[in-house]
């Protein structure tokens with residue numbers, strides 16, 4: 135995988151991990167990742183328990199990026215099923231497609247999603263923080279050096295805790311024997 139591909143995957147990974155606070159900074163870093171209208175559009179999300187067959191319920195409008203992120207995170211977990219893949223690739227451009235066949239070239243977000251589906255083993259979740267990340271190596275289990283270091287620390291702490299309780303148990307039984 136070349137450097138540009140790696141950068142694209144990083145961008146997608148960071149997008150998958152954004153929240154309402156961090157999304158603005160992400161967008162500044164990646165202004166051309168999505169079509170511009172992507173940020174202006176909203177979608178109607180169907181809350182749980184609302185029937186779509188009844189008279190039109192008032193559905194709250196959520197930003198498209200939020201909905202797209204939901205689908206991305208779900209697809210990440212399921213290793214990009216075809217249904218999700220099509221929604222991911224098409225929904226941000228659907229309003230600007232126009233005479234798509236003649237003039238449309240691929241957007242960075244589309245390249246990034248396709249890169250990940252071509253090498254689905256990269257779509258992982260960090261063993262420590264549980265958030266999605268794109269693995270660079272087959273053995274990667276953690277999203278960052280911080281999470282890796284933290285998990286080492288936890289292992290040590292657990293070891294000490296086990297050793298400690300072991301020792302306490304020994305002392306406890308010794309104490310009882312001598313009493």
Ligand SMILES: [Zn+2]
Nearest residue numbers: 260263277281
């Ligand atoms: Zn992590």
